[in-house]
Amino acid sequence: MPFEFKILKKEHINEVVPLVEKLNEFKVPASLLKERFSEMINQNYECAVIYDGNKIIGVCGLWYCTRHYSGRSVEPDHVVIDEAYRGQGLGALFFEWIYKYVKEKGFEAVELNTYVSNYQSHKFYFNEGFKILGFHFLKKL
Template sequence: MAFIFKIIGKEYINDILPLVKKLNADKISEAVLKGRITEMFTQNYECAGVFDGDTLIGVCGLWYCTRHYSGRSVEPDHVFIAEAYRGNGLGDRFFSWIYEYVAKKGYESVELNTYVNNSASHKFYYNQGFTILGYHFFKKL
C-alpha cells in the first residue's frame, strides 16, 4: 500500500478528533477535545498525518521546544494508527518519516510520554530505540 505522510492543518480537525478520541476513551468530551486541539494549533504544535488515499488513518502531534538537557527537541503526542492498519510496519514507517522531517527542521532529539497501561506502545518505543529517563508526574488543578 502507498501511504502518504504529511503535516496537516487545523482544517482536518474533524478528521483528527475521532482518532484522538479513541486514545481518551470516554474521559474527555468531544467538545472539550475539539477546543483543546484547536488551541494546540496556536502553539508550538503541528499534527502529522498518515493517509490511505484521501482517508486519514493515523495522527501524531508534534510539540517543539528547546530543553537544557536535550537541545532542540520534539515530543510526539497522541500517536494513533487505526486498528485495521496496525501490525504491518506502518508505525515504523510513520516514525521514520517523523525523524527525517524534524531533523530537516534542525531538531536533535525526540522524547515522549506514553500511558503506563499501554504496553504495546512501550514495546514499540523500545524497538524505536527510546530509553526511559524518568517518570512523568501529573497533578490536576
C-alpha cells in the same frame, strides 16, 4: 503502499478527533478535544497524519521546544494508528518519516510520554531505540 505521510493543515485539525478519542484514556469528550486542538494548533504544535486515500488512519501530534538537557527537541503526542492498520509496520514507517521531517527542521532529539497501561506502545518505542529517563507526573488543578 498507498499511504501518504504529511503535516495536517490547521483548518483540518478536527479530522483527527475520532482517532484521538480511541486513545483517550481520560475520556475527554469530543467537543472538548476539538476546543483543545483549536488552541494547540496556535502553539508550538503540528499534527502529522497518515492518509490511506482520503482517510486519516494515523495521527501524531508534534510539540516543539528547546530543553536544557536535550537541545532542540520534539515530543510526539497522542500517537495512534487505526486498529485495522496495525501490525503492518506502519508505525515504524511513520516514525521514520517524523524523524526525517523534524531533523530537516533542525531538531536534534525526540522524547515522549506513553500511558503506563499502553504496553504495545512500550514495546514499539523500545524497538525504536527510546530509553526510559524518568516518570511523567500530572496534577489537575
